[in-house]
């Protein structure tokens with residue numbers, strides 16, 4: 001087993017984490033007591049960060065559920081993105097641009113923010129963008 005120092009990717013606080021690994025997979029995450037942002041503490045999201053590294057629980061391809069009662073079905077990326085874009089456009093048409101907001105990570109790089117905001121603005125969404133704390 002080994003440990004790697006890193007930063008929680010979930011929000012702008014940027015807590016220091018110690019990632020435990022058995023060299024094949026991440027086995028645990030705990031707060032870094034020496035990190036000035038959190039002094040060893042983690043919120044629930046950070047404390048369960050290792051669970052997101054379980055590749056068997058990850059979505060590997062897009063799926064759609066066309067109604068609440070319907071089962072999910074595998075679709076190609078173009079179909080999934082067109083479906084999502086149509087849904088956003090419909091909501092905005094019916095309720096205005098303030099009806100859509102995006103919740104993104106405070107750990108994005110400046111370039112990521114730029115691309116994201118350009119994409120949202122170019123689509124005419126003028127959507128609200130918020131980060132977790």
Ligand code: SF4
Pocket residue numbers: 008009010011012013014015038041042043044045046047133
């Ligand atoms: S999500 Fe929680 S653990 Fe992660 S950086 Fe933010 S406050 Fe820290």
